[in-house]
Amino acid sequence: MENIIEIKRTNFQRKSAYFQLLNYTLFSILGIVSIFWDWKASIAPIICVITFYLIERKIDFWSNVLSFIIAFLILSFSLSWIFSLSFGIFIFQCLLLAAIKPAIVIWKEIKQEHTDVIFAMSSEYFVCLSPDNSDYRGYAMNPMGYKKRFPMSAVISVQRDGNILLIALQQQIVRPRELRSDEIEIILEYFRMNRPDVLAAVETKIIREEEDRIYWVKLIVIGIPCILAGLSIYFFADNGRNTLVTILSIVAALFLGLILLKITNLIYRS
Numbered sequence: 145m146e147n148i149i150e151i152k153r154t155n156f157q158r159k160s161a162y163f164q165l166l167n168y169t170l171f172s173i174l175g176i177v178s179i180f181w182d183w184k185a186s187i188a189p190i191i192c193v194i195t196f197y198l199i200e201r202k203i204d205f206w207s208n209v210l211s212f213i214i215a216f217l218i219l220s221f222s223l224s225w226i227f228s229l230s231f232g233i234f235i236f237q238c239l240l241l242a243a244i245k246p247a248i249v250i251w252k253e254i255k256q257e258h259t260d261v262i263f264a265m266s267s268e269y270f271v272c273l274s275p276d277n278s279d280y281r282g283y284a285m286n287p288m289g290y291k292k293r294f295p296m297s298a299v300i301s302v303q304r305d306g307n308i309l310l311i312a313l314q315q316q317i318v319r320p321r322e323l324r325s326d327e328i329e330i331i332l333e334y335f336r337m338n339r340p341d342v343l344a345a346v347e348t349k350i351i352r353e354e355e356d357r358i359y360w361v362k363l364i365v366i367g368i369p370c371i372l373a374g375l376s377i378y379f380f381a382d383n384g385r386n387t388l389v390t391i392l393s394i395v396a397a398l399f400l401g402l403i404l405l406k407i408t409n410l411i412y413r414s
Contacts (some may be wrong), residue, residue, distance in 0.1 A: 151263040151327050160285055161254050166246035167285075168199060174241030188223040189237040195219065197245060233335055261290055262322050265334060269293055270311075272320035287321070301346035302335050304328060312346050317355055365405045373397035 179186040196216060205212055216238075224234040264271040275283040275290040283290055294313060301312040309328045311318040323331070335343055373393045381389035 147267075147338070149263070149265040149331060150261055151330075152259050152261050153322070154259050155257065156260045156262060157258070157284065157286070157288055157323075158254060160287055161250055164285055165247060165250045168243045168250060169277075171240050171243035172247050176236065178237050178240060180363060185227070185229055186237065188229060189234055189241055192216070192219055192223055192234075192238050193241045219350065249318065262291075263320055263327070263331070265296075265331065267338065269295055271391045272318065273322055274318050274320060276343065283321070283394060290321075292318075296339075299339070299342050301344065301351070302332065302339075302342050303344040303348060304332070305348050305351075310348065310351060312351050317351055361405070361408045364408060365401050367402065369397035369401040372400065 157189060179190070194360040196212075199212075199215075203212075220234055220238060221231060223229070224231045262273055263272070271291060271293045273283075273287055273290050274292045275287075296313075298313040298315070299311060301310075305319070307325065307391055309320050309323055309331060311320065332343070337370050373396070376396070377384050377390050381393060382388075
């Protein structure tokens with residue numbers, strides 16, 4: 145029988161659920177207040193939101209997200225034109241009112257007991273919570289949304305890095321979240337029994353240097369073109385009012401990013 149590891153947490157997302165509930169509740173309150181502020185102008189957004197949720201009952205939103213967005217924009221534009229409303233305010237009010245349903249759903253889910261698998265491992269794959277280094281806010285709001293699956297064949301090194309587990313893959317470095325010290329030891333024991341060749345196969349220092357390299361490449365390739373494009377749009381495109389110069393600035397930034405990526409790759413390979 146295959147040895148499989150599963151690490152679970154009960155009500156793991158309850159804190160993040162309360163945080164989401166707070167946000168959705170605030171948006172919902174603002175949406176409801178906006179109705180009393182100008183009830184005539186709120187008729188169109190209410191119609192739009194109700195229509196959206198009625199359609200969502202028949203059609204899955206996430207598998208047709210682009211169609212939903214296009215239909216929403218067309219409907220919003222039509223209703224705002226018919227009722228002589230500001231398109232921007234109309235969209236904003238729709239988003240506020242649309243928060244009512246998620247708030248109700250989350251409130252019901254919070255009351256229920258729920259168990260989540262935060263780490264799983266078999267001979268073919270492992271699953272863990274692995275957010276990007278800079279995405280702390282998104283992880284705090286929905287940690288299970290960062291549950292990712294990786295092939296075991298891609299693992300080249302596994303070791304402790306202080307109080308966390310470090311797994312080096314062929315193309316990236318993974319630091320599974322939410323694992324306790326004893327759970328990390330269980331995982332390491334699994335590798336001792338099944339994949340002893342990858343235990344600390346790569347020094348932690350080398351892995352950290354690779355992480356630093358990736359960070360600086362991202363900063364150079366993305367940061368510099370974005371900064372230059374922003375300055376160009378602000379000074380030479382009249383803060384975006386000159387459409388031609390704005391488009392040229394964005395295109396130039398994209399080409400500059402590709403050039404910098406090529407240069408950084410050549411430097412690190414040499």
